[in-house]
Amino acid sequence: MSAAPAVVAEGLSKVFRPPSGFGEMLRGRFHGRPIPALTQVSFSVGPGEIVCVMGPNGAGKSTLVRILGGLLLPSSGIARVCGVDAQTGGSAFRRRVAFVVGDERSFHYRVSGRANLHYFAALHGLSAGEARRRAAALLDRVGLTAAADRRYQEYSRGMRQRLALARGLLAEPEVLLLDEPTLGLDPRGARDLRAFLRDDVIRKPGRTAIVCSNDPSEARALADRVLFLEAGKLHADAPPDRIEAELGL
């Protein structure tokens, strides 16, 4: 008997309704034109599997991982991670799933990388002592020990990405959701981070991972499978050697 899937998406759709302009409001219309971001997306991911989500800008990749991470509510459909509904799972859900965002704005600029990790460790419920130990171990693991006490604003792009990864591992999650983890890194930095991600962070502890990326080399380096999104629709679920064909490269 095969193990239960770690991630299940069933008929996920998302339509954004931006607020209308002032003139529209005067005419009684409070929302602008609906923008469909995802349409009936269904798939599942097995435990320990690494799945890459690819597609052009605006295809719905970030929307999909945000829904799977419980940060965005779908318009319809169900997302389950580790058997827990992402929409209603609350704290128990967020202990098992980590959302690692490539957005470098997600830390406090004026304090050190270490202090940032201590604060997020407290939000994970760790005591001050545990937070110190865990932060030190993770900083070492992502190669930031020497820079741990420098302010975040002094970090390079690659250091910021690695700190985001360390934050994602604070709670030892079962599932990692990574949104463009090597965005903006130089080729060598991106290659090293991918190797670290694949071998140390995902494969070794047997984690499940969903990685959003626009980069075929990233998908080839990391993924067991690739989901291709196009205008919010899942148009292919294929092995990495089909990337060029599916993307029309």
Added chain:
Amino acid sequence: MTWFVRVMLAFIRRELSALGGYRAAFIIRMLGLVMAVASLVFLSRFVGAAANPHLASYGSNYLGFMVLGVLGAEFQQVGVSGLAQRIRTSQMMGTLEAEIATPAPPWMVLGAPPMYEFGAAALRSAAYLIAATLLLGLDLTLANWLTVALAIPLVVAAFSGLGLLAAGTTMLVRRLNPVAMVIGSLSFFLSGVLYPVTVLPDWLRAVGRLLPLTHTLAVLRGALLVGASPAALADSFVALMIFAGVLAPLGAAVFAFALRRARTDGSLSHY
């Protein structure tokens, strides 16, 4: 509860660590406070000399009247604007989504900053009162500290309720805090921050009674300037209880709705 204390302590450590980067701003703020106190002293000399009958119920202590008015208004400002300002900044900086993605419940993520701000405001107020007493001759010998201690939780609950309401509105309209602007302006005008409410026409005094700051100032001034007991200030205590009982759950409901809206329209990560 232990979890919240951990978050609170981690937040305080982080804020203190960040303060190191704002030394100049900190010094300028302290200088501003010193000048504000000094101007109150000269104003009180000027106004106090007139032996104004409106100040009789405050022991004719205009310096005390003014200092407590300013402190009460600052407390309200912290409560009403603190959380909303924090949410706006977090959305703009992009930290809100990362914090909400942790296992900590949203109330814990967003509760620590205003608690810190209330604590800091209380310390500032204490320093202000001690400095005004020792250096400027503020007379607090009649103060009834029991009355103050009983009032503080009600004041914090009422202002926190307003704060949640303001924060929820900020998230919904994605602009800085219309509730805080309206409450702040009305309170400054009608709650007796700079002048006793007895100088207002009756109908404006009636409107002023609908504001928590009016009752907060009545309790603080009554307790600290003339030593009034809780029984003597019963009307204001009852009003503060009603404000706390209504505004805290109402604010929590509006905020929960706004958070759900942010998760629906994807605005946790942008502003």
